[in-house]
Amino acid sequence: xxxxxxxxxxxxxxxxxxxxxxCSYEVTNFRSLLWYKQEKKAPTFLFMLTSSGIEKKSGRLSxxxxxxxxxxxxxxxxxxxxxxxxxxxxxxxxxGFQKLVFGTGTRLLVSP
Amino acid sequence: DTGVSQNPRHKITKRGQNVTFRCDPISEHNRLxxxxxxxxxxxxxxxxxxxxxxxxxxRLLSDRFSAExxxxxxxxLEIQRTEQGDSAMYLCASSFMTVETQYFGPGTRLLVL
Numbered sequence: 001x002x003x004x005x006x007x008x009x010x011x012x013x014x015x016x017x018x019x020x021x022x023c024s025y026e027v028t029n030f031r032s033l034l035w036y037k038q039e040k041k042a043p044t045f046l047f048m049l050t051s052s053g054i055e056k057k058s059g060r061l062s063x064x065x066x067x068x069x070x071x072x073x074x075x076x077x078x079x080x081x082x083x084x085x086x087x088x089x090x091x092x093x094x095x096g097f098q099k100l101v102f103g104t105g106t107r108l109l110v111s112p
Numbered sequence: 113d114t115g116v117s118q119n120p121r122h123k124i125t126k127r128g129q130n131v132t133f134r135c136d137p138i139s140e141h142n143r144l145x146x147x148x149x150x151x152x153x154x155x156x157x158x159x160x161x162x163x164x165x166x167x168x169x170x171r172l173l174s175d176r177f178s179a180e181x182x183x184x185x186x187x188x189l190e191i192q193r194t195e196q197g198d199s200a201m202y203l204c205a206s207s208f209m210t211v212e213t214q215y216f217g218p219g220t221r222l223l224v225l
Contacts, residue, residue, distance in 0.1 A: 004154075032212050042116075042203065042216035043155070088154050092211045098168055099145065100211060102154030 023089030116217035137206030
């Protein structure tokens with residue numbers, strides 16, 4: 001069964017710090033890995049990483065994929081209080097790619 | 113707003129009652145997903161529709177749960193004889209053609225007393 005493990009489970013930093021969130025996955029038929037940000041309600045899409053796109057960057061957020069070691073990291077530089085959220089990692093399940101399998105998420109709190 | 117919408121946003125019910133949630137996907141999206149999320153966990157897949165056909169159901173979806181998507185547009189998720197363990201956020205998402213392009217709705221938070 002596909003498995004996605006995120007670490008740490010929670011993290012408290014000060015504004016301006018840089019954080020690294022981790023996601024390891026076990027799928028026998030990899031297609032993509034997705035990162036979402038979830039504030040009080042719906043997860044919102046951040047990045048999709050694939051074999052042909054192993055690095056993505058958007059402003060202060062960046063992500064890389066290591067297909068050999070089966071993990072991804074999400075970096076946030078110069079954190080702001082608005083970055084406080086749950087960050088979710090997900091992969092399409094390998095049987096038919098019909099659904100996403102999510103990790104438990106990392107809860108990030110950025111204090112002023 | 114042309115995103116995914118869900119109603120109600122919050123529902124409090126007593127154990128044993130039936131509840132029904134509604135999801136309106138983005139209009140051109142043919143795929144619709146239901147997930148359940150409990151505190152400290154990521155969303156867990158419940159079921160998936162392609163147009164009006166329900167193509168997959170999770171083992172999490174006991175026989176008290178039923179979902180429909182008549183005419184391939186909005187979807188409803190009904191829980192019969194609710195239990196306290198059903199308390200969770202129920203998320204709906206829709207996409208066009210691929211699982212990766214899902215847009216999530218704001219969720220319905222259910223509390224069973």
